[in-house]
Amino acid sequence: MSDFDLSDFPFAGVGLEYHAPASWLAGYQGADPTIERIIDSRFEFLDYLEFQPSHTIYEPRLLCLSAQMPILLHSSSLSLGSVGIAMDSEFLNLTHRLLKQTQSPWLAEHISWTRFLGGDTQHFVLPTLTPAVAETIVANAHEIRRVTDIPLILENIPRTVALKLSGDLAEGEFISNVVERGKCGFLLDLDSAIITARMQGYDLTQYLRSLPLHRLVEIHSAHPARDWEILSPLLTSFPVKAVTLEWDQTAAASDISLRQMVRVIKAHCADKPLYWHGCAIEASNTTAAARADERIQLSRATSFNISEQSLIIHEHSQDLTLSFPLRFLMPLLHFAQPRTMASALLLPGMLNESEITENLVFLQSLLRAGVLLPSTAMPEREQSAERGKIWGHWSAAWDFYCATRTHIDTPYVSVADLDGKLAQKVIQSQRQPSAFKDYWVHPFYPLPNPLTPAPRADPHQGLLEILQDRVTCRCFQNAPINTEQLSALLYYTWGASSIEENDMGDYFVKKTAPSGGSLHCAEVYPVIMDVPGFAPGIYHYSVRRHGLELISREDPRSWISQACGDQAWIEHAAVVFVSTARLERMAWKYEFSRAWRIVQMDIGHLSQTFSLMATMLGLGCCTTGALRDELFEQKLGLDYRDEPIFLVNGAGLAATS
Ligand SMILES: Cc1cc2nc3c(=O)[nH]c(=O)nc-3n(C[C@H](O)[C@H](O)[C@H](O)COP(=O)(O)O)c2cc1C
Numbered sequence: 001m002s003d004f005d006l007s008d009f010p011f012a013g014v015g016l017e018y019h020a021p022a023s024w025l026a027g028y029q030g031a032d033p034t035i036e037r038i039i040d041s042r043f044e045f046l047d048y049l050e051f052q053p054s055h056t057i058y059e060p061r062l063l064c065l066s067a068q069m070p071i072l073l074h075s076s077s078l079s080l081g082s083v084g085i086a087m088d089s090e091f092l093n094l095t096h097r098l099l100k101q102t103q104s105p106w107l108a109e110h111i112s113w114t115r116f117l118g119g120d121t122q123h124f125v126l127p128t129l130t131p132a133v134a135e136t137i138v139a140n141a142h143e144i145r146r147v148t149d150i151p152l153i154l155e156n157i158p159r160t161v162a163l164k165l166s167g168d169l170a171e172g173e174f175i176s177n178v179v180e181r182g183k184c185g186f187l188l189d190l191d192s193a194i195i196t197a198r199m200q201g202y203d204l205t206q207y208l209r210s211l212p213l214h215r216l217v218e219i220h221s222a223h224p225a226r227d228w229e230i231l232s233p234l235l236t237s238f239p240v241k242a243v244t245l246e247w248d249q250t251a252a253a254s255d256i257s258l259r260q261m262v263r264v265i266k267a268h269c270a271d272k273p274l275y276w277h278g279c280a281i282e283a284s285n286t287t288a289a290a291r292a293d294e295r296i297q298l299s300r301a302t303s304f305n306i307s308e309q310s311l312i313i314h315e316h317s318q319d320l321t322l323s324f325p326l327r328f329l330m331p332l333l334h335f336a337q338p339r340t341m342a343s344a345l346l347l348p349g350m351l352n353e354s355e356i357t358e359n360l361v362f363l364q365s366l367l368r369a370g371v372l373l374p375s376t377a378m379p380e381r382e383q384s385a386e387r388g389k390i391w392g393h394w395s396a397a398w399d400f401y402c403a404t405r406t407h408i409d410t411p412y413v414s415v416a417d418l419d420g421k422l423a424q425k426v427i428q429s430q431r432q433p434s435a436f437k438d439y440w441v442h443p444f445y446p447l448p449n450p451l452t453p454a455p456r457a458d459p460h461q462g463l464l465e466i467l468q469d470r471v472t473c474r475c476f477q478n479a480p481i482n483t484e485q486l487s488a489l490l491y492y493t494w495g496a497s498s499i500e501e502n503d504m505g506d507y508f509v510k511k512t513a514p515s516g517g518s519l520h521c522a523e524v525y526p527v528i529m530d531v532p533g534f535a536p537g538i539y540h541y542s543v544r545r546h547g548l549e550l551i552s553r554e555d556p557r558s559w560i561s562q563a564c565g566d567q568a569w570i571e572h573a574a575v576v577f578v579s580t581a582r583l584e585r586m587a588w589k590y591e592f593s594r595a596w597r598i599v600q601m602d603i604g605h606l607s608q609t610f611s612l613m614a615t616m617l618g619l620g621c622c623t624t625g626a627l628r629d630e631l632f633e634q635k636l637g638l639d640y641r642d643e644p645i646f647l648v649n650g651a652g653l654a655a656t657s
Contacts, residue, residue: 002183003183004151004180004183004184004185004215006185006215006217006239008106008151009105009106009151009153009185009217009239009241010105010241011241011242011269012047012048012070012072012105012218012241012242013046013047013048013242013243013266013269014046014047014242014243014244014245014262014265014266014269015046015047015048015049015050015070015072015242015243015244015245016038016043016046016048016049016050016244016245016247016249016258017049017050017051017074017220017244017245017246017247018034018035018038018049018050018051018055018062018249019034019246019249020032020034020055020058020059021033021034021250024058025058032058032059033250034249034250035059035061035062035065037249037250038065038249039061039065041255042068042069043255043258045259045262045263046069046262047070048069048070048071048072048242049065049069049070049071049072050071050072050073050074050244051071051073051074052073052074052075052076052077053073053075053077053091053094053095053098054075054076054077054091056094056098057094063098063101066101066102070103071102071103071104072104072105072106072108072218072242072244073095073098073099073102073104073107073108074107074108074109074155074244075095075107075108075109075110076109076110076124077091077114078091078092078095078109078140078144079112079113079114079115079120080109080110080111080112080113080136080137080140080141080144080154081111081112081113081126081133081136081137081140082113082114082115082116082136083113083132083133083136084117084136085115085116085117087140087143087144088115092143092144092147092148093147095107095144095148096147096148099148099150104150105150105151106150106151106152106153106185106217107144107148107150107151107152107153108152108153108154108155108187108218109141109144109152109153109154109155110124110154110155110156110157111126111137111154111155111156111157111174111175111178111179112124112125112126112157113125113126113133124157124158125157125161126157126159126162127161127162127163128162128163128165128168129165129168129169129170129171129174130165130167130168131167131169134169134174134177134178134181137154137178137182138178138181138182141154141178141182141183141184142182142183145183145184151184151185152182152183152184152185153184153185153186153187153217153218154175154178154179154182154184154185154186154187155186155187155188155189155192155220156175156187156188156189156192156193156196156211157189157192157196158189158191158192158195158196158199159171159195159196159199159200160195160196160199162199162200170210171196171200171202171207171210172207172209172210172211173210175210175211175212176210176211176212179212179215180212180215184215185215185216185217185218186211186212186213186215186216186217187217187218187219187220188208188211188213188216188218188219188220188234189219189220190219190220190221190222190223190227190230190231191220191221191222191223191227191246192220193207193208193211194227204230208230213234213237213238214238214239215239216234216238216239216240217239217240217241217242218240218241218242218243218244219231219234219235219240219242219243219244220244220246221243221244221245221246222245222246222247224243224245224261224264224265225257225261228264231243231265232268235265235268235269236268240269243265243269245258245261245262293340293341293342294340294341294374295338295339295340295374295375296335296338296339296340296341296367296372296373296374296375297335297336297337297338297339297372297373297375298332298335298336298371298372298373299315299317299370299371299372299373300402300403300405301315301316301317301318301410301592302314302315302316302371303316303591303592304332306326306329308326309325309326310323310324310325310326311323311324311325311326311328311329311332313332313366313371314591315369315370315371316591316592317370317410317411318369318370318411319411319413320369320370320371322365322366322369322371324362328359328362330347330348331344331347331350331359331362331363332366334347335366335372338375341363344363345359400593400596403593404592404593404594404596404597406594418589422504422588422589423503423504425588426503426504426505430588431504431505431506432502432504432505432506432585432588433506433582433584433585433588434506434585435499435506435507435508435509435519435520435543435585436507436509436542436543436544437523437540437542437543437582438542438544438545438549439540439542439549439551442540442549442550442551443549443550444542444545444547444548444549444550445533445534445539445547445548445549445550446545446546446547447483447486447487447490447491447546447547447548448483448484448487449487450487450488450490450491450492450495450546454484454488454492454613454616454617455482455484455485455488455617456616456617456618457616457617457618457619458618461616466612466615466616467612469615470611470612470615470621471615472621472622472623473620473621473622473650473652473654474567474569474622475569475572475620475654475655476569476572476573476574476620476650476652476653476654476655477572477652477653477654477655478530478572479530479574479652479653480530480531480532480574481530481531481574481575481619481651481652481653482531482532483531483532483533483534485617485619485651486526486528486531486534486575487546488613488617489575489577489610489613489614489617489619489651490524490526490541490546490577491546492512492609492613493511493512493513493524493577493606493609493610493613494511494522494524494541494543494606495511495541495543495546496509496510496511496543496544496546497510497511497512498510499544509543511606512609513602513605513606513608513609514602514605515602515605516586516590516595516598516599516601516602517586517589517590517598519585519586519588519589520585520602521581521582521583521584521585521586521599521602522579522580522581522602522603522606523540523541523579523580523581523582523643524540524541524577524578524579524580524606525538525539525540525541525551525577525578525580525636526538526539526541526548526575526576526577526578527539527556527560527575527576527577527578528556528574528575529556529557529560529571529573529574529575529576530574530575530652531574531575534548535550535553536553536555536556536557537550537551537552537553537554537555537556538550538551538552538554538556538635538636539551551636551637552635554635556576557571559631559635560576562628562631563627563628563631563632563635564576564624564626564627564628564648565624565626565627565628567624567626570622570624570648570650572652572655573620573622573650573651573652574651574652574653575650575651575652576648576649576650576651577610577648577649577650577651578632578636578645578647578648579603579606579607579645579646579647579648579649580636580638580643580644580645580646581599581602581603581643581644581646582642582643583599583641583642583643583644584642586598586599599646600646603646603647604647607623607647607649610649610651611623611649614651619651619652619653619654620651620652620653620654620655621649621650621651622649622650622651623647623648623649623650624647624648624649624650625647625648627645627647627648629644629645632645633645
């Protein structure tokens with residue numbers, strides 16, 4: 001940000017400060033009566049409302065108000081003067097968000113500190129005026145300006161406690177120093193100045209003169225009538241852009257005097273146009289026709305199918321399906337990236353005389369339908385090429401995440417509508433993909449009945465103890481587990497607790513873990529190294545039959561470590577369970593990429609159930625995501641487009657170290 005420049009501070013007028021009542025902040029007791037009053041009366045004679053970011057945490061209706069009246073933001077929680085303690089970055093982020101949301105023309109913060117190592121005073125203090133405190137305030141002021149990119153003004157506090165150290169600057173000098181070096185404006189809190197002068201024995205006029213009044217942007221006053229003799233010359237002699245009244249808003253009776261006071265103050269301010277005029281918060285209009293030079297792109301919720309003759313475009317957020325001749329595919333793909341309308345006209349054939357009208361109609365109809373959007377209508381972060389530290393190395397994940405992120409106005413279909421659509425699919429012979437995967441012709445080995453009491457390691461161990469005891473084991477004995485344990489692990493994690501026939505032509509399966517749409521697309525493949533009664537090899541768990549179907553007798557110990565990212569210790573487990581997902585089960589119902597997230601979560605739920613079961617059985621267990629997918633696909637014989645690999649869980653006897 002540039003240096004301090006008074007012209008960066010527009011004229012804001014006369015406003016009111018919202019004060020959340022202390023009693024209300026201390027313990028929520030229903031709606032805050034103060035804000036009720038503000039919402040009711042609107043105080044239309046005021047130019048703005050000022051509030052603190054922290055109050056929006058308690059009173060979210062402040063944010064609703066910000067859509068209706070101009071807002072100035074005034075922070076009290078960044079503790080600029082805390083030497084050796086970084087500002088709370090989460091709070092700074094919140095402040096930054098609110099600044100953008102409210103369009104506040106500047107931010108105010110106090111010249112003080114509240115945070116110390118181990119606590120918070122909950123009250124502004126500035127007991128010493130040492131160079132170290134000044135340096136800290138200046139550095140933090142620069143940081144706030146850097147993060148928010150809007151002007152900052154610093155406010156004096158009531159100094160009731162002052163320890164006079166030898167290196168201390170005089171107070172006026174200290175405040176001027178930090179305001180100037182911080183490249184900030186000054187906010188004079190008149191009541192605080194009066195209290196400070198009284199408590200510290202200063203002459204009030206001298207004290208005021210020592211403050212950086214040439215940068216006086218805002219004044220806070222709780223008693224403007226009482227202090228009028230001081231206030232009025234400040235208004236006329238200095239570049240004041242805002243006067244904020246600290247008024248008791250709970251008492252409706254005092255509205256008339258508030259209104260009169262505002263009128264008097266305004267009469268003293270030069271007659272300037274208010275910043276807020278023309279600054280109304282704009283409703284976004286994503287379907288506006290694009291200018292020829294405006295960059296537009298396909299909405300994130302668009303997908304398309306190609307049939308022999310037609311291009312079928314689906315805009316999922318509006319549940320819209322459009323059909324066009326196939327020749328429009330090229331202009332459609334052109335807008336996968338943000339591009340101008342003019343650039344589309346340069347595509348081969350677009351300006352052919354016989355087709356130009358149709359081509360333009362095609363593009364305009366996509367714009368009108370919201371299939372093409374001005375790229376400025378895309379959420380800000382998604383437009384940003386700067387992905388920040390985290391996403392910088394995760395570019396594919398970023399694309400997926402952004403493409404599947406939902407927005408405040410994302411429409412969701414009702415359960416009834418969705419069921420109706422599924423019923424239609426069934427009528428059109430697209431019946432529900434089978435809830436079961438079966439290897440009917442492979443050798444089948446039934447597992448022991450899992451409903452006999454599970455072989456618990458410790459009958460006194462309850463759920464809470466099991467939760468506490470679960471831990472990753474990476475050191476297994478080369479020892480077997482028995483078939484009862486294998487049966488219990490499979491059944492209580494991946495097995496069916498119940499199976500219900502449905503009218504979609506298939507079944508709904510219930511398991512101990514929840515599943516998106518109850519579609520349970522997970523499958524599991526036990527890779528057995530050491531379970532008496534079972535030859536080492538790869539098996540598939542049949543949910544329908546509660547047994548194992550043999551896929552291969554190749555000894556897994558020859559390849560399992562390599563498949564698990566060269567983690568050699570995994571060979572000593574008795575079994576590893578490879579989790580995959582039959583995507584068609586989910587894709588049949590959810591025709592959008594976000595469903596992929598649900599699949600991953602389903603796999604995660606099952607994995608935790610597995611770990612708890614293994615712990616209850618007294619077995620060591622592990623989870624590993626470091627896998628060579630392709631090697632597993634080959635060994636299991638899977639096509640990753642139908643059934644990708646997700647995760648491996650291992651079980652065996654833990655070695656005592
Ligand atoms: C999705 C997922 C993938 C994991 N992948 C591995 C892995 O590849 N190798 C490994 O040694 N541990 C892996 N872990 C285990 C974590 O390292 C382990 O849970 C973590 O260190 C916490 O220890 P605890 O499980 O004993 O509480 C994974 C855990 C999860 C949930």
